[in-house]
Amino acid sequence: MSKQSLPESADILLVEDQPSDAELAARALQQEGLDMRLAVMRCGSELLDYIFSRGEHASRQPVDLPLLILLDLKLPRVSGDEVLEQLKADERTKHIPVVMLTSSREAQDVERCYQLGVNSFVVKPVDSTRFAETVQRLARYWITINEPPRTRSL
Amino acid sequence: MAELQHELPEMDGPPEDEHVLFGAEQQAIHSRLYEDAPVPYIVGTADGIIRKVNKQAAERLGYAQEELVGAPVVSIYAETPDGRPRAKQVLEKLRRGDDLVHDEAQMQTRDGSVFWARITIRSITNEAGGVVAHWGVFIDIEEQKALEKELRKARGESEAEVERRTSELSRINRALREEINKRREVQQEQNKQLAAMEASVVGMSIHESDGTFRYANPAHATIYGYDSPDELIGESWEILYDDRQVEDVKSEALVDLKQGRRWTGELRGLRKDGSYFDVLLSLTPLPDGGLACICQDVTRRKQQERELQRYADRLQTLHEIDRAILSAESPHAIADAALERVYEQLPCDRASVVVFDHESQQGEVLAYAVGGDSKIKRGARFPMSEFRITEMLESGQPEVVHDMQNVPPTSVLSKLQKEGIRSYISLPMMLDDELIGLVNLGSKETDSFTEAYQDLMREITDQVTIAIRQARLLEQVQKQTEELEQRVAERTAELESFTYxxxxxxxxxxxxxxxxxxxxxxDYGHLLDEEGQRxxxxxxxxxxRMxxxxxxxxxxxxxxxxxxxxxxxxxxELAHQVTEELLRVHDRDSVSVTIRDLPPAEGDRAMARTILTNLVSNSLKFTRDEAEPRIEIGAIEKEGAWIYFVKDNGAGFDMAYAHKLFGVFQRLHDDDEFEGTGVGLAIVERAVRRHCGDVWAEAEVDEGATIYFTLNDVPGVPNT
Known part of the structure; x- marks a missing residue:
């Protein structure tokens, strides 16, 4: 996915450096028919640029903040936990639900993410069917079941 | 008073028989004699009737002569047991034919007084031999009897007295004999003692109250270097000691003696030739104010004692060094410990332990001890050439330099000399014939290191060498172990991280x-044919699967x-949870699962869950084809420890492969029969091991399998 295809605003931001996983996740969300805007990014710095409308996304005119950020842990350049740390450290973004969607089951990773204020920590199932189900369930919960914060703009 | 009874008519004149016996003349003479005889005289008939009594007899008996004639003979005898019965016995004897009977019997006077008489009666026979009369004479023996009685009494008393005296005498005699024996023994003993005293090697002497010799045995003289005891007799004991010792004796020993106490002690004796020696004295006060002295030359014993003491000191030193060395671990600590003790116990001004590194040709000062400041510090390294390594040292012999001015200086020696060291000893530390180091001792005096000193140091050096060698080995082993452990840890981490x-x-x-x-x-399955879909x-x-x-x-x-x-x-509870969950997931309600009461464990709950999950999953899998699948979870106690088990009646396995059971990727069944990754039991094994437990299996093909495991050896948890 190219940066050009990123919408001005999205409901779910997915940060995933593996294109196959990104596509499987995107497909799963489309299938669910939630009618939501998905933006997929390949690395942490891109997400931060997008959210804060800077760098390559300086020209972006954001309408709303996302309803959910799905964040992989092992990302090139700026890793998932660094992104998380910055998001949760910023008054403007700290209320955005962030779910780690990662292959890691390492206790220290889990601990660290919760320390940084992650809202949920989910391990990617190897099985693609279950992976798809997991992504769908997450989206349904955070978008439709969970009551989002009132403030949705920066 | 007895009245005489006349049994016969009174007769005139002598009996007819007398005529027969004697002629008339004779008879007249006889009668005359008879009548006048100063002896009481009685003639009686054979029947015992008195026929004639002379004046003497009548008088004695208190009768008139005629009164008695015709009376029975017995009537003149007393009516006592010794009177008439005895008279009758006499008559009886006569009647039986005795012609002469002597006897003593009690007779009786007319007034009834009884007296003892000696009687002699003779039978008078006629020619035909018939008894015609009895002639009797009696003599009053009353007085004699009384005398006899008196005598007897007197004799009795005297005998008792004699007996008493005799026994007294024999007692005295005995006592005397004992006394004599005793004295003899004492004498012998004294002789023996004297002989013993004379022959004794222990000096013995007896002194007058003024201290002069009354007696001295030869040994006493010899001990003090005199030729004979005679030289001492009359002299004072004071000649045997110097003034100081004399004062000591007076102020100490003599005080005790005056109070009646014995004194024993050691003095420094002064021989005749002026030499001194150690003497052991025992002084005993005598009742007369003198004293007895026993003395012994203990110079040799003292020497031995001193030697023993030296030996003990040496052992002590070695022992302390041993102990210090044992408690030390590194070569540095050992060398320190050894030197500290050496420094304490053996006089020296400087001590060091140097070890050589033959590869780098350097010597390192492992430890040093000095009185003052030293230019040579611990840990300092010098080229080996700086040390004076002689052939002696290389051959394992100590090198003693009695005066450093006599050897060519090296920089190390010069430094020592500047510190004032004048003599030194180097002891080689030999290991497999190789000189691995030196123990050096230095002194500010020349000629400080004696043979004995060298001997002791040699032993100490040997110990230090052995200890350093051990420590080096230990260090090597430890280093290797640490390296190995480090490598294992690194490898494990690498492997884990790689696996992860x-x-x-x-x-x-x-x-x-x-x-x-x-x-x-x-999306495209419908475009594929059957093979494509397969x-x-x-x-x-x-x-x-992957x-x-x-x-x-x-x-x-x-x-x-x-x-x-x-x-x-x-x-x-955990077993129930795990089982319910698995039965639900696998949809295996038909399995009969029995869960016994299990003893609680101490450990990581997640791991315990992993263990049970894997084991029960396996059992579910391998009982899949059973008509009546059964699984039992229980525990047995063995030797005080609990063993958990999960048992099934499933496919089981061949025990020949039991050793492969817990290996990673090890599978004992074809994938066609039972799918699996071969990791499950490896996981179980690892979880059990992390609890320091054990896991093993028992099985038989088609008869089911039982997996046993223990958790109770968790570190820090005592075994039950």
Whole structure:
């Protein structure tokens, strides 16, 4: 996915450096028919640029903040936990639900993410069917079941 | 008073018989004699009737002569047991034919007084031999009897007296004999003692109250270097000691003696020739104010004592060094400990231990001890050439330099000399004929190191050498062990991290294979023929299998690295939870599962759950084809420890492969029969091991399997 295809605003931001996983996740969300805007990014710095409308996304005119950020842990350049740390450290973004969607089951990773204020920590199932189900369930919960914060703009 | 009874008519004149016997003349003479005889005289008939009594007899008996004639003879005898009965006995004897009878009997006077008489009666026979008369004479023996009685009494008394005196005498005699014996023994004893005293090697003497010799045995003289005791007799004991000792004796020993106490002690004796020696004295006060002295030359004993003491000191030194060395661990500590003791116990001004590194040709000062400041510090390294390593040292012999000015200086020696060291000894530390170091002792005096000193130092050096060698070996071993452990740890970490990252990294492509092959199947499956669909399904199954494998490997890897969280675990409850969950997931309600009461465990609950989950899963899997599948979870107690088990009646396995059971990727069944990754029991094994427990199996093909495991050896938890 190219940066050009990123919408001005999205409901779910997915940060995933593996294109196959990104596509499987995107497909799963489309299938669910939630009618939501998905933006997929390949690395942490891109997400931060997008959210804060800077760098390559300086020209972006954001309408709303996302309803959910799905964040992989092992990302090139700026890793998932660094992104998380910055998001949760910023008054403007700290209320955005962030779910780690990662292959890691390492206790220290889990601990660290919760320390940084992650809202949920989910391990990617190897099985693609279950992976798809997991992504769908997450989206349904955070978008439709969970009551989002009132403030949705920066 | 007895009245005489006349049995016969009174007769005139002598009996007719007398005529027969004597002629008339004779008879007249006889009668005359008879009548006038100063002896009482009685003639009686054979029948015992008195026929005639002379004047003497009548008088004695108190009768008139005529009164008695015709009376029975017995009537003149007393009416006592010694009177008439005896008279009758006499008559009887006569009647029986005795012609002469002597007897004593009690007779009786007319007035009844009784007297003893000696009677002699003779029978008078006629020619035909018939008894015609009895002639009797009696003599009053009353007086004699009384005398006799008196005499007898007197004799009795005297005998008693004699007896008493005799016994007294014999007693005295005995006492005397004993006394004599005793005195003899004492004498002998004294002789013996004297002989013993004379011959004794122990000096003995007796002194007058003024201290002069009354007696001295030869040994006493010899001990003090005199030729004969005579030289001492009359002299004062004071000549045997110098003034100081004399004063000591007076102020100490003599005070005790005056109070009646014995004194024993050692003095420094002064011989005649002026030499001194050690003498052991025992002084005993005598009742007369003198004293007895026993003395012994203990110079040799003292020498031996001193030698023993030296020996003991030496042993002590060695022992202390031993102990110090034993408690030390590094060569440095050993050398320090040894030197500290040497420095304490053996006089020297400087001590050091140097070890050589033959590769770098350097010597390192392991330890040193000095009185003052030293230019040579511990840990300092010098080229070996700086040390004066002589051939003596290289051959294992100590090198003694009595005066350093006599040897060519090296820089090390010069430094020592500047510190004032004048003599030194170097002792080689030899290891397998190689000089590995030196123990050096220096003194500010020349000629400080005696043979004895060298001997002791040699022993100490040997000990230090052995200890340093041990310590070096130990250090090597420890270093190697640490290196090995380090390497193992690194390798393990590498391996774990490799396993983890590989497993982790494999997941994404695998999910892609799985996900996209599924999409392919879903979206384009209808375009594929049967073979195409079969091939696609193989891709999908393989992906799924690989996913399981990776999950298992990750679990295994995690188990190895995961921190243990120890807590009490209710194993019964856990077994129920695990079983219910698995039965639900696998939809195997038909399995009969028996869960016994399990003893609680202490350990990591998650790991315990992993263990039970894997074991019960296996049992479910392997009982799949059983008509009546049964699983039992229980525990048995053995030697005080609990052993948990999970037992099933499933496919079992051949015990010949039991050793492979817990290896990673080890499978004992074909995939066609029972699918699996071969990691499950490896996970169980690792979890059990992390609890310091044990796991093993018992099985038989088609008869089921039982997996046993223990958890109770968790570190820090005492065995029950």
């Amino acid at each position: 990252s590989v497993s982790h990294d494999l997941r994404t492509p695998l999910r892609a294979i799985d996900g996209f092959s599924r999409l392919l199947d879903k 091939l696609l399904s193989i891709v999908r199954t393989s992906a799924s 996913g399981q494998l990776i999950d298992d490997l990750l679990a295994l890897s995690r188990l190895g690295r995961q921190e243990m969280r120890k807590a009490p675990i209710d194993m019964t």
